[in-house]
Amino acid sequence: MKQRIVVIDFETTGLSARGGDRAIEVGAVAIEDGRIGATFQTLINPGRQVDSFIESYTGISNSMLAEAPNGREVFPELHEFVGDAVLVAHNASFDQNFLDAEYQRVDCTRQQPFLCSMRVARRLYPDAPNHKLGTLVDYANVPITGTFHRALADAEMTALLWLAMLATLRDGFGLEDAPLELLQKLQSVAIARADDWLAAKAAE
DNA sequence: TGCCAGGCCCTCTTTAGGGCCTT
Numbered sequence: 001m002k003q004r005i006v007v008i009d010f011e012t013t014g015l016s017a018r019g020g021d022r023a024i025e026v027g028a029v030a031i032e033d034g035r036i037g038a039t040f041q042t043l044i045n046p047g048r049q050v051d052s053f054i055e056s057y058t059g060i061s062n063s064m065l066a067e068a069p070n071g072r073e074v075f076p077e078l079h080e081f082v083g084d085a086v087l088v089a090h091n092a093s094f095d096q097n098f099l100d101a102e103y104q105r106v107d108c109t110r111q112q113p114f115l116c117s118m119r120v121a122r123r124l125y126p127d128a129p130n131h132k133l134g135t136l137v138d139y140a141n142v143p144i145t146g147t148f149h150r151a152l153a154d155a156e157m158t159a160l161l162w163l164a165m166l167a168t169l170r171d172g173f174g175l176e177d178a179p180l181e182l183l184q185k186l187q188s189v190a191i192a193r194a195d196d197w198l199a200a201k202a203a204e
Numbered sequence: 205t206g207c208c209a210g211g212c213c214c215t216c217t218t219t220a221g222g223g224c225c226t227t
Contacts, residue, residue: 012227016209021227057227093211094226118225119212132225150227 006085007159017097022046027151042154043068092116
């Protein structure tokens, strides 16, 4: 089965989607047939000022956000871009919470599973100094495609890390045709949801 | 009134605690 994957990354006003923090940038990268394909990126006006820490951390200023489209414009477009692809993010619970919260505001829903590159990396690269995205990019010899802590660059590098992990599995375990299935098996919770969802899709 | 994230994962665990990772 050729499964389309979309790797996604959010920059946000803070850490708590449920506490009212909002997305200020989204980047998404499609992986199709084992290669990076279409991309989606936009700033998002959160309807409030971001604090100086976020401006410094992301390089995204309040003046940049003032001219950006709001979530009502962005998220229906993102929903269409994602389609029925399996989603991947680095520390996926964070991005999943923001995606679901922003989708809810525009009456969109997410049905597909959300897999976590960090959870896979912790199993596949247990000797890495740590499992931050930037460290893993260096550890796995993934090219740096842009500025860290910007959504599209982080999504691209997460996608390349994901492909590198697939290659590690292929080379290390002789797997040629089932890397996604093995990755799913490395994730106890995600796998169950992914298998259920893929089975449901296959039965349609 | 006071507090303010949350989920995963490891271990000196399971009647729990603390570090990691995301912005």
